[in-house]
Amino acid sequence: MGSLQNGLFGGFNGRVGNLVGYILNGKNVIRTIGHSGKPLSxxxxxxxxxxxxxxxxxxxxxxxxxxxxxxxxxxxxxxxxxxxxxxxxxxxxxxxxxxxxxxxxxxxxxxxxxxxxxxxxxxxxxxxxxxxxxxxxxxxxxxxxxxxxxxxxxxxxxxxxxxxxxxxxxxxxxxxxxxxxxxxxxxxxxxxxxxxxxxxxxxxxxxxxxAKKEKVAEPEIEKQDLIEKETTSAHKTLKALKKPAVNIQLTLATNTRIAAQHSHFLWQNSSNLKLNYTLFPT
CATH class of the missing domain: 2.60.40.10 (Immunoglobulins)
Known part of the structure; x- marks a missing residue:
């Protein structure tokens, strides 16, 4: 509901129908509200x-x-x-x-x-x-x-x-x-x-x-090549230790999860970057 200011011929505040009255920088302003249904030209x-x-x-x-x-x-x-x-x-x-x-x-x-x-x-x-x-x-x-x-x-x-x-x-x-x-x-x-x-x-x-800096994707490492390199290294380490089972921590340059059966060892990873393997001779 609108309210008259300064009598009948003064400005008004509030809404009357589709008109809204208010004061802007000391002046009375009246504008219409609502959305036009006509398509935009x-x-x-x-x-x-x-x-x-x-x-x-x-x-x-x-x-x-x-x-x-x-x-x-x-x-x-x-x-x-x-x-x-x-x-x-x-x-x-x-x-x-x-x-x-x-x-x-x-x-x-x-x-x-x-x-x-x-x-x-x-x-x-x-x-x-x-x-x-x-x-x-x-x-x-x-x-x-x-x-x-x-x-x-x-x-x-x-x-x-x-x-x-x-x-x-x-x-x-x-x-x-x-x-x-x-x-x-x-x-x-x-x-x-x-x-x-x-x-x-x-x-x-x-x-x-x-300018915006785009993140450079890290090159993918072939999973099979990685498995061969890590298991070969683990095999040599176990032979040097001459123990039936040993925990070895390996660090890989990938966050790909790997689980594989090697001809000499059974080994599994427990995380992404720091991989803890338990190796058992077969």
């Missing part, structure tokens, strides 16, 4: 596809763009998220429907008038990403204490890592830890600078990409 399909691409990119980085577009929409009835969507849908998508995709090098996560990062780069060091940027000799004094804002995205993954108050501009670098499980994932990184008091911010700059 080609133009709407393209628009919906582009909206999904941009939203999939922006939703995980909401904390960053909330600060990054805050000053851009200050004093207007727009909000930071819609501003980010509007820019990136127009400028950061490449290709055509249904093969459109995000162009991460053109994405923008902040907009402002402060000096941008110069020549930013990234590199993976263990489980951390090191950001570096140039510090010009003629860097104005008032910009030396600007704080770096760093954002790391993992396309295809909703996880993200960010730091909204990193090293000073004059430091030229900052290291940001990431989830160890994501060190082999594709990485897209961004950097902005912001005044210590938040009064000004720079446009974001794409700091670089790191």
């Amino acid at each position: 080609p133009a709407r399909k393209i628009n919906c596809d582009r909206m999904k691409i941009v939203n999939d990119f922006l939703h995980p980085v909401t904390p960053f763009i909330k600060l990054g577009f805050k000053l851009k929409v200050l004093g207007t009835d727009r909000n930071y998220y819609n501003e980010a969507v509007s820019y990136n849908k127009k400028h950061a998508i490449t290709g055509v429907y249904p093969n459109a995709e995000m162009d991460y090098s053109k994405a923008m996560l902040s907009m402002g008038t402060l000096l941008k990062a110069e020549n930013p780069q990234i590199q993976l060091i263990g489980t951390a990403i090191e950001f570096t940027w140039d510090v010009p000799d003629d860097l104005p004094w008032e910009n030396r204490k600007d704080r770096a804002m760093l954002q790391i995205c993992f396309p295809g993954n909703t996880q993200q890592t960010h730091c909204l108050s990193a090293s000073h501009r004059e430091d030229g670098k900052h290291t940001l830890q990431i989830d160890p499980s994501l060190v082999n994932a594709r990485i897209e990184a961004y950097i902005s600078f912001i005044k210590a008091d938040g009064s000004a911010i720079s446009d974001s700059v794409h700091a670089g990409s790191i």
Whole structure:
């Protein structure tokens, strides 16, 4: 149920039929709700596809763009998220429907008038990403204490890592830890600078990409060849010990379970990598 504000001719809050009223940035807004039963036109399909691409990119980085577009929409009835969507849908998508995709090098996560990062780069060091940027000799004094804002995205993954108050501009670098499980994932990184008091911010700059690392499959070992090599070694060991039965631990470069009958020994494994055999002469 909706409630009137400021009398009969004022705005209202809540729902009345298929209308919803609310206040956005000090203004009364009324919109309709519900789903259209009409089939999507080609133009709407393209628009919906582009909206999904941009939203999939922006939703995980909401904390960053909330600060990054805050000053851009200050004093207007727009909000930071819609501003980010509007820019990136127009400028950061490449290709055509249904093969459109995000162009991460053109994405923008902040907009402002402060000096941008110069020549930013990234590199993976263990489980951390090191950001570096140039510090010009003629860097104005008032910009030396600007704080770096760093954002790391993992396309295809909703996880993200960010730091909204990193090293000073004059430091030229900052290291940001990431989830160890994501060190082999594709990485897209961004950097902005912001005044210590938040009064000004720079446009974001794409700091670089790191390609996804595919795991290399280990070569398979022929099972029969492995059996022959291990049983021959075990036979020699048992003859040297001259005992009727002995436990021998063997280490194999495979995780394949093996159980076999040899002409001289009966032997079985009890694990994958470290194999404990009990051998009995026949």
